[in-house]
Amino acid sequence: MPSSISQDVAKAGTFKPQRSFADEIYRHVREPFPWLIVIFTAVVGLAPVVMDDVSLRESLLLAAVYVTLASNLNLMIGYAEYVNFGNIVFFGLGGYIGVYLATSWHVNLVLSVLAGGVCVSALAYLFGRGILGLRGAFFALATIGVNEAIHAFVTNFEPWGGATGIYLSMDAYEPLGGPMSGLWFCYYLLVLVMGLSLLLSYAIKTSKFGLGILAIGQNEDAAAVLGVPTPRYKAIIYAISGFLPAVAGGLYFFKSGIIEPNGAFDLTTSIEAIVMIMLGGAGTITGPVIGAFLYEELRGFLLFSETFSHLQLVLAGALLLIIVLFVPGGLLGWLRARLPWLRKWLQ
Amino acid sequence: MTEGANGALLLDVEELEAGYDDVQILWGISLKVKAGTMTTLVGANGAGKTTTLRAITGAIRPMGGRVTFGGEDVTRLSTHAKAARGLVLVPEGRQLYPDMTVEENLEMGAYAARARKRYDDHLEKVYALFPRLKERRRQRAGTFSGGEQQMLAIARGLMSDPRILIIDELSLGLAPVVVQQLVVTLKSLKEEGTTILLVEQNVHLALALSDYTYVIAEGHSFTEGPSSEVAAKPEVRQAYLGL
């Protein structure tokens, strides 16, 4: 037996496989998962129209924003296992850039928010190169610091209205056909952004880049020794994780009619996004979606119920504690552990 | 450090079952250690040696079976409670307090009330055994080489006033010359009557040093006997010790 091993190893060392790029693409299209994402996005987008329910649109809009935040944050927290506590800075900064361009410069809304996304990603890449050298809790603290520093900066930045922020006049919605259709337009775009976030999450998870990121998440030093260019990959994933939240920020604050620093850089929202990831299951594609919807439903329920509205913070906290202590894998992790045959679908 | 009657049953492990989460690793391990002897536990990698030690010391909770120490059922006690009773483990990988000085490390070894009472005696004795440590008593443990760290780990174990000293992987990662020194130390401890349970990958070394040997395989007790006899059994040598 030993000699056969020696033969095998000798062979393995020189093996050269052949496979084309087209095969790789085909493999993805054949997979059911991306199609599930597309269908899900379409359902969310059309539900309020079909059911003729504006109130539902508002809830779904918030949910779509949360899914976008959670799913992109999951790229850092779930894949690269870098705990980003200040993720909201992308959302806020993207919101400011988007709203500023759309109102002060009258740039087309779509272009404005895309510009917000690009700027934020570029900034994230630069910042990332600096702070991603930090590990674990140090990184988490640094992200809080970045958020607070930018928060303080924007508060003093007069072109963006300083502490007052930017108020949108009703005229701002005119290019979109008035506030009513403007809000619908923002909704569709936000749902689209949500769908793209999920596809992005899938694409990364099934790519070579994603494998490198997952390796970094498991053991960064080992990954580096295996050849994963860790500093560059980390900065790239950080930049990517900022893009769609920034776009969503532009749309969301445009829709809200006002952006001001305290609302734009609220750390609590950042942490809520983490809670959603935990609720659904970190490191999975669908986990953040499930988590965001569950969380949104739950907060909604607590907020609207007479009995609980005063204690909603307490109850939300207690729920989070229970999840962290007893179901750390989130709903998906829990299901995967119990129903192994479902793993293919519970990604 | 000496147990009253030599040859009396000190540690009695019966049908121990243990594992992690859903995975059971030990399926019934039994072993007995008599006072004043040196016993070894050997087995292939993955046979469950470390798990056995962890279950005995309480780092993991046994799923079944019983651990009796000095006549008392200690199966469900926590690790520190067992240590306080003199069931002392020198763990694999030394596990020192790198930021504390040598003497502080030793002091922590004597944390339990029982050991603290004889702190001064033990300190003197340990320094006599390892003069190197005395020279460097104010130095941080983290600055030591592997061999020195293993010495400090054993010294710290001795500070706990052990009724039994369990040593996990004495020679792992150590240069031959260091192993030799440690073997000498171990022999002298044994001569003084310290009860030792040794888990050692280096089967030759283990069999040569000890009085009695237990062989475990795949989480079960496989065979046992005086070390020389175990070493001589061809089927054991071949299948379970890989000799």
Added chain:
Amino acid sequence: MTALLQAINLSRRFGGVQAVSELTFTVNQGEILGLIGPNGAGKSTVFNLLNGVIAPDTGQIIFDGKDITGLPPYTVARHGIARAHQIMQPLLGLSVLENCMVGACFGRENMNLADAREAAREVAQSVGLGDRINALAGSLTTAGKKRLEMARALSAHPKLLLLDEVLAGLNPTEIEHMIETIRGIRKGGITILMIEHVMRAIMSLSDRIVVINLGKRLAEGTPREIAENPEVITAYLGDSKLLATAEEGAP
């Protein structure tokens, strides 16, 4: 014989400790070179210097004709140096296959994902992990993890493989098995530099041995020459009679 790797006058300090000083040695194409020395001699530091985990204070590393001094580990890996660690560092949450794929994807050949999958499968099979290919790395036994450490390094199709105490903690049968594996790797055309304390293995595997002590080169030569070198015996092997007791079993 051509030199694959040359370490020239390498030095590195940590705080007040000179971990490696003025160390020079050469690894030839196709050989197995053993690196031994007492604990704290600086062996692992040498490996860390070679594969870029830490940069040398002074000195130069030439690999395959290129100067790789001070390059980060992932660039060194791309040049074709792979390493199996003494303390196993499997990517616990990934499967055995995925672990190996990381090696294949980001190693010397920079394969795409599909190629890497095939290459990884092949290598995992060859080191005896074929039936555990989809198991999580965290669920492997110590020996399994050692094997994975090797497989992952091999999947990169490296030119030079650094093996850091891959035999530590294995029992004699497993050691035999691993020795065969290492021989097989060399047969596949991969040069090997290994740190090992298990004398029997290093003596039988190595073409040449370098002994270091206190960060300096103490001796160099064939296994036989090393075993008979009095300086090496004092510093590292100790009393040969006792050694025999320890190594060869019951008297």
Added chain:
Amino acid sequence: MRKGFYLLAAAAFLAAGPALAEDTVTIGFTASQTGKLNNDSTSQLRGFELWRDDVNAKGGIKAGGKSYKVKFVSYDDESQGTRVQQLYTRLITQDKAQFLFSPYSSGLVATAAIISEQYGKVMMSIGGAEEKTYKLGNKYLFQTYTGASQYLAGALDVLKHKNPKAKIAFVYEDDPFSKAVAQATRELAKKDGFTVALEESYSSSTTDFGPIINKVISSGADALLGGGHYADGSTLARQLHDQKAKLKWVTLLVAPDSPNFSKLGDSAVGISVPSQWEPQVTYKPDFGPTPAEFAKEFTAKYKIAPGYHAAGGYSGAMILQHAIEKAGSIDPKKVAAELNKTDVTTFFGKCKFSTDPKSHGLQIGHTMVLAQWQMKDGKLVKEVIWPDNAKTANIMY
């Protein structure tokens, strides 16, 4: 006028006859039950609730021959904008609220208005003082309070009398409202020939004003105008006292208006506050209770004297009631038209809205008063010191 109203009401009652229907009108709003605005928002909420109970006790709002009992639907907005639009959409589409009150604070008002405007729902803004909010093109938003730019006009007036050459330090919270107030006042002060010795804004979370006060001392200012909300304002007042800043005049926004301010003891003496309303004012209302009646009723119910947030809440609701009754309908368009015409004095003072399309809904009738904490027989009391026609005590400079 008042008699006229009663006649009108009686006529309406007679016209409707005994078959008066038991209808309800639903008013929706969000309040800050949690979060940083909780304190002020709660006072305002009490005003709303007192009004509702009063109205319902009298049989409801009478309009077009019907009598509408008032029903509130409200949610917690957690003092932040995240859910405001969701909640207002829900109030309108699901809870079928016919009228709305705004959330507390300007930013939230602007956010909510985007929803209410879409549905053509009248929203009474109570607690959104910043003028910016009313210059965004809204048509159904009506402001109860005097706008931010007027807040410190009274304080400047007092200074003009006492020390026309005063050096003024502006120290204010970095939030939309306080900033708007301070910046408007600074311009006024410059125009009036005062010297601006220092201008500093501080973040809402500031708790240590030591460094700022040292700066104030260094600047040699005689007067300090600014502040923000309760927490920071009370801290600032206390530290000014502790650090013995020798200022002759201090006017702070919002904080000193709260009855709790008296807990600061000596630190409170001499501090003045611009107020939308004080219980002592002597306005003669055309509609609803007198100031004294309101104060008495409020104190009886909540065991605490009403501040202007509570009074504003009550009066804002009452303006809506007035407009509904005038319109004789709960149709929002008719009510809005009636609000545009409103020119009424309540216990809260005069109320009139701008109908200029560029600033529609902006309050242009109401004026502020200036109150000051003074020691009276060893007890701290808040006295109205300005304008002269409303004052209850002399200025302490």
Added chain:
Amino acid sequence: MIGILASVVDGVLVGAVYGLAAMGLTLIWGVMNVINLSHGAIIVLGMFVVYFLTGATGVSAYVGIPVVVVVGFVAGIIIYWMSVNRVIGRPILMSLLATFSLNMIIIGLATAAWTTSPYNVPVSLPGITVQNYTFTGTHIMAAIIAGAIAGILYLFLHYTRPGKAIRAVASNRDAAELNGIPTRQVLAMAFGLGVALACVSGALIATLFPFTVLSGGAYQLKSFVVTVLGGLGNPAGALLGGIALGMVEGLATPFTPVSWTPIIEFGLFVLTLIAFPRGIFAFTKA
């Protein structure tokens, strides 16, 4: 010039209290690698304890400090067993979230009980006046107490058995357990100690400034900054870090608008982290 000096001195006095607050955070981090996100809520707890204590008994706030220590210690131990014990040794995210959820619970309950209205603890001590500038007695007293407590903590950790046990557990938990140290109890004790420190700092802050249920957030952020300056896990560094932060604040205000202070603070924070991940004052432990 004297204005600047006054500003710096004031900064140092307040900084000592920040340092004390951060000491609790850094101790907990050092011993169990948990960043306590309920730190701010706990500081607020200390404020309310002293508020009700002085209100109910009329004693001076300073007399109440020992009571605050005891209450904080007990609260810390309860919190430890409730939410921290299970997340020790798990990924950093878990402990962050566990303590954050606790923060939500405490803030939620406190808001329900006390609303977010401001409270004020009346203390007056004679201050020291130099020219126009007054250093209030409460500031001076708070700084003295903070310094004293820091000293006591140092002595405790280095010269008492439980203190050494805390260091041992911080250094290697498994080994400590094998040495017969009841590590969970030691961890609970360390957590209780950290919480007690936070509570005392809260009590001292309450003597300086009015506060609300939500005040803690700001002090928590400041504690992060201080902790990073002083070196995570290094209680002695925390005091220095706090004083450094106070000095920076004091030095910055005369020259820049106060609203820029947070930019300077957090900019410094991020830069320090990147340049000295172990903190400026982190001693290379000898």
